[in-house]
Amino acid sequence: MGLLGIIGKPFKKETGASENYLSLSLTPDKILVCIWTFNLQNEVEILGYSHKAFTNTDNLIHQAAAAIDTAAEQAKSDVSQTVFGLSHYWFEDGEPSAATSKILKNLAQDLELDPQAFISLASGLNHLLKVKESTTPSALLVGILGDFCEIHLVKNDKVVKSQTVKSQPTVEKILQLAGRLKEEGTDLPSRIIIYGPDEGSQIFKKLSQSDWHDLFVQEPRIDLVSDEDLAKSIAYAQAQDILGYEPTIGSLVADRREKKEKIGKGADELGFVEGEDVLLEKAGEESEPEESPLEKEPSADLEEKTSKDTEEEYAVETPGPAARRVETEPSEKSDFAQDLMTVGWLPKVLGA
Known part of the structure; x- marks a missing residue:
């Protein structure tokens, strides 16, 4: 077509x-x-x-x-x-x-x-991150959806590669999926976006407490999307x-406008606001993730899906x-x- x-x-x-x-x-x-x-x-x-x-x-x-x-x-x-x-x-x-x-x-x-x-x-999540953070997303998206798990590599404003597993997700399987998303000559972004479970679920707690050093030089930032x-x-x-x-x-x-007005009204002559860390307003937009590789044998039930379009x-x-x-x-x-x-x-x- x-x-x-x-x-x-x-x-x-x-x-x-x-x-x-x-x-x-x-x-x-x-x-x-x-x-x-x-x-x-x-x-x-x-x-x-x-x-x-x-x-x-x-x-x-x-x-x-x-x-x-x-x-x-x-x-x-x-x-x-x-x-x-x-x-x-x-x-x-x-x-x-x-x-x-x-x-x-x-x-x-x-x-x-x-x-x-x-x-x-x-x-859709790629759009959400762009709209909310005003940056081009670079992250691993991990969907834990009942007895199904999907994980996607998002870089340069697109979903580059995807992996799925059609069985009960475990930390070990998710780590293997993430490792298979690594492209030759590049590192994985050290940010993980999890969707599907709630904050109190066992799988989210285990992922938050897992040792990610085989994948990343620095511990990745892990966020949960409701x-x-x-x-x-x-x-x-x-x-x-x-x-x-x-x-x-x-x-x-409206929220950003309210914050700007608050800072404008409450700042002293040096630009400081009582109770506010102005530098943190920009921290999420300026940080650059660190990454590292993972080499492991994949499970037999892991399925790879690569995006068809650029x-x-x-x-x-x-x-x-x-x-x-x-x-x-x-x-x-x-x-x-x-x-x-x-x-x-x-x-x-x-x-x-």
């Missing part, structure tokens, strides 16, 4: 239009729902969030409906335009498997959704494809009229052709 088959068929957002959107994420055992909109400044505003567990595909639709209803009550709005965030559990050869496509089609029909696109959770932020990450990726450039988050903009993941053509894009300052726009590679367009996948 040529590039022109992708460009011209993204979401459309007309200036001044007030519309709400649905991001629906699927892990092997959870449904995460996020309803969001653009405010008057074209910033992303989260209106509602909900999550539900499911035990099998038979009750997935029922639980999805319940999660959407809860989020819609918070948002005080119904939605139809939907982007699916998918764990690699639902992929086969870089695309939703035939069984997954059937599930998504049934979800869309039974819940009267207008499916627009899908995106991997890893690519299910809610995981759901929001798909919304931010969805927003980028609507706007054509990286979105801003309304709540973050810019994040997946692209599937969808029919439809050419869409208009919101105009913005040229300095804010990223390469739109590359941005479109973030998502896969669903109508063709679903057989529409």
Whole structure:
């Protein structure tokens, strides 16, 4: 499929239009729902969030409906335009498997959704880190999702490589997965983003207390992403494809503005603020990770998945009229052709 088959068929957002959107994420055992909109400044505003567990595909639709209803009550709005965030559990050869496509089609029909696109959770988290930290992410993303584990290497604004294991995740297996992501002649980033478990789970505690010296020269920074932020990450990726450039988050903009005003009002003549460490405001943006290699024999049940596209993941053509894009300052726009590679367009996948 040529590039022109992708460009011209993204979401459309007309200036001044007030519309709400649905991001629906699927892990092997959870449904995460996020309803969001653009405010008057074209910033992303989260209106509602909900999550539900499911035990099998038979009750997935029922639980999805319940999660959407809860989020819609918070948002005080119904939605139809939907982007699916998918764990690699639902992929086969870089695309939703035939069984997954059937599930998504049934979800869309039974819940009267207008499916627009899908995106991997890893690519969504890449967007989340860019938006929240205003830096190009470099990290290992570790998804511990029930009896499934996925780990991704994120560098240079894309998911470079992925590994999965279809069994109960253990620290040993996760270390082996991480070691197999190391590229020849390069080191792994010394930052780990974990999603799936909660802070009190045994697997997260064990990973936090593990000896990482075989992988890293310096102990890596380990962060945990909540299910809610995981759901929001798909919304931010969805927003980028609507706007054509990286979105801003309304709540973050307000928080940063409040901090600047506080520092401006409370600083003495030397720039110090009582009770505030101003230097820490920039610490997360300026630190550079240290890394080191790992050489171990992999387990037999570890599966490697390498991204097919050079810019994040997946692209599937969808029919439809050419869409208009919101105009913005040229300095804010990223390469739109590359941005479109973030998502896969669903109508063709679903057989529409």
